[in-house]
Amino acid sequence: MDWTRILTNVVGELVAPTTAAYALAAIGLNVHFGLTGLLNFGQAGFMLLGAYGFAISTIAGWPIWAALLVAIACAVVFGLVLGIPTLKLRGDYLAIVTIAAAEIVRIIGRSTALTDLTGASSGLRGNSYKESFQALSPFPDGNTAIGPLEYSNNSSNSWWIRIVGWVLVALACLLVWRLKNSPWGRVLKGIREDEDAVRSLGKNVYAYKMQALVLGGVIGAVAGIIYVLPRAVQPDSMGRPMTFFVWTILLLGGAATVFGPVLGSMIFWGALLLIKSVMRSTVPAEVMGTQQIEQFGWIVVGVTLMLLVIFRPQGMLGDKKELAINAH
Amino acid sequence: MRPHVTTDRSSRTGAVLLALLLAALATLGALPGSAAPARAAIAECMADASTGCVNGTLRTAAGEPAVGVAVTVEGPAGEVTVTSGPEGRWSAPVDEAGDYTVTLDESTLPPGQTLRDPAGNPRVVTVRLGAAAGALFPLGPPADGAGEGPDAPAPDPGDESVDTGGAGGEPGLDTSATGSTSGGGVTWERVAQQALAGIVFGTLLALASIGLSLIFGTTGLSNFAHGEQVTLGGIMAYLGVQTLGLPLVVAGALAVVVAGASGWLQDKFLWHPLRSRRVGMTQQLIVTIGLAIALQYTYQFFFGASSLRIVTATPESIRFGGVFITRTSLVSVIIAAVVLAGVAYFLVATRTGRATRAVSDNPALAAASGISVERIIRIVWTFGAALAGLGGVLMGLYLNATAWNMGGTLLLLMFAAVTLGGLGTAFGALVGSLVIGLLVEMSNLVIPSDMRYAGALVVLILILLFRPQGILGRAERIG
């Protein structure tokens, strides 16, 4: 077994753009669930909309800041549309509506009726929209090696996207930290505990929930952009499994904590790669094929999610006394 | 109330219900040629002095061969059904010259495929002995709006995991569609055909949804892993027929028993302990999601990501006036209706059934009036899972294939159905399922077929927008 190669890959995975994108998406979900107690099972929908909004407007020739605004606007509108009917209802209705709405986005995105816009199920190729982002890079072309990791400076899977991704993660953490420790965050926490009590104290619960839903959704949309910049916009890779992985990441790190989503994402992707790499080099192909090892990895994810929620619902960084998962 | 008396009764009712399920399954025997070898049908017809051939090649709009499509040729020599082979080629031998009616079973088309010219199906060809007559059925977007059969859930492995993010792609019932743009050409015949498809789909959906609804009613849990019970039924039937070579009836019955047992085991070893530990509902809901992920990939681990055909023989079509239904669908819907009637009888007329409704209505009150709530919940899990399993078997037959994610793609439709009908009530689930089934199939008439599930989900959101009180049941008292 080539441990050096495996460990290098795992370290690479820890800082990969995908890891950053998932961390960012989980930070958004943390605003929903960790801070406010909203059961959003449509985070992938926000991400997909962000990705479409960015890619389609860039392809249409808009500058990168305008494309970013379009992505954010998509998330805001989506959040409002979801929130208006459901934020007054019981929590699990929001769960069903958000999961359904994210599916609607995906189904419409992959529909042949919109092929010209979204490329249907084959999606939008990365090269068609990533140029404006790469043009912003201050680095010269070429490759750079830092320690064992070597990536190109600017093209698809580059240092540039890694730097932007992780800077955004850091900014989002700062934002969540600031909000969580503000009176605004206190109201959200009260809503998470018992929204009727907060209502009886004169706070407009509906407005607060809506703000949280939209804010977390916007962070999700930005995560979607980071996710698709090194690859392509493929609606089918941004469906329900993606939402569930974001949930696993959040609960792994610890809901309602500032760094939980970041730690969760790194451990999730790092451990998954480690398990799969080790199995590939130790389990004979007759026992488990490559594809089966891949599937085995996802089975481990599902079982981990179950065990985590049952035995350590506060996650790695959470405090059990301040458990974010509501009792009812 | 003396507990052992109740237990006796309930186990008897349970046995009766199980017998009913099995009896209903026995009628599956009426289905054609269960595990009949598919190769015979694919064998090329050679025209000679005493044989004539009808043949053709089916290609999808994208130019790929359309495999496994059923074509029935009917005429003076009787009736023969063949399926298209790996190259999309099909051919049927006949031993008498004359005019033959060639019918393509649209429900066996690859997912998302439609006939470019629905009016050309069925068509009549003249066959001479010693020669081959062609019958071409071009696929693609219809010129004037096409009817379309139910899609098979055939996940396309090429769609997924190429992407390093690893969020496994989720091609499902709505997969890789070269969807038809419809609109225009809405004829009464098409409306009737789609309505029939909707009723069949809705009835099968109801079997799957009842457990979801009753589990919610009795425990308050939104079970996101219920779809995997449906898949389990389909896959077990596949395993029984294709791997173990059992007759379809036996395999189907076995699948239902396995699904029921899995429900019992799940409640015994997972949900009951969680309830005892007073694990919150939100936590339990997330546990169901973890379970759904684990089960889906377990199915994929053992059975792969491609679609699995429980029965490879091609079903025959039956014609009622202007509408077609395959014999499989007809028998499936009859079985489903019989079982649903049995469930209704159970809920209304038996002691355990009434207790189930009482628990679903108000668990605390039911417990106070001497009903053993945990026992009822165990029964609901077992039979809910068994019904879902039966739904999976029949859905797998109706859709012509099952797959690791069949239940997952149906899950949201089930949620839509039970939400529409009123969460927690069995009869609501039945009505809701029929409405959703009709909605999904009828929406084909006005929106592109690859968007029809989106239509049903939009309706789900609209219900919540306009009738939240109705679906919430009672308004909760505050304070």
Added chain:
Amino acid sequence: MPTDRSHRQPDEAGAPTTHGATAVAVPSRADELRDRFAGLDRVPGVPKPDPIVVADHVTRHFGGMTAVDVDHLEVERGAITALIGPNGAGKTTLFNLLTGFDKPSTGTWTFEGRSLSGTPAAKVSRSGMVRTFQLTKALSRMTVIENMRLGATGQPGENLGAALIPGLWRSREREITAQAEELLARFKLDTKRDDFAGSLSGGQRKLLEMARALMSKPTMVMLDEPMAGVNPALTQSLLGHIQSLRDEGTTVLFVEHDMHMVRHISDWVVVMAEGRIVAEGPPQSVMNDQAVIDAYLGAHHGTDLGDDSLLDEAEPAPGATDTTPEGTR
């Protein structure tokens, strides 16, 4: 209706009152109210000299059942009004309606002359009518002080934008914290300041919930069964707090099953049965009203309304109970 504000206690309502204030207020406020109510008819819906809440034709149906059917109700400003009645009389439902937590089938009502019908709960609270709940809603995974801070109004940091800039809300936060600490001291919860609310006893949670409601300095508090589940040792202290609220000029409307409490601290009693108001009057007379006995004892036969034996004191005069909180603690 005359809305004469002079009835409020100008001298005591102004300054925040601490421990000793209740004892000083003893004779004046309760006696004055007794005199004021003495001349009123003891019939359902009787007009009050200075009503703060006026409700008309309020009904609420659940399916075929009528939970509330109140033709006319006035609540006097600055007094302690008790709402009593057997289980299922519609008391809590009426509370929910008045505070915007439920929507009526018909009816209108005003609070300080402004219509509140159809107003959302949060807005009702901001207008000065704050409620507590029968089952306490202490936010159990927040600390006691955080619970209190949440009750305050006028914190600019509760806006998303302002929350990002601490300079905009830090000074207000200090004021709020000082106010919260003062109230906690008054409710003898100051030692629990940094504990999670979930770790408090049932009675302490009731106290916390009431203290939290006072953070917004409401003109009227609505208490839904403040004594339910409270340990008898805390009962006296709660009674004292309610009376001192009244003595500071706050209107109190409370739902209660405990007849001793009703008799000892309320200035006026409204009796509900089967959704309707069946009697009104001062506590002493209403307990003897035949309609009340019928309505009430139908359900609780053998209960002696207003039996003093459980209240551990010799002096039955209403004013005297005011001194007990200090005495017993």
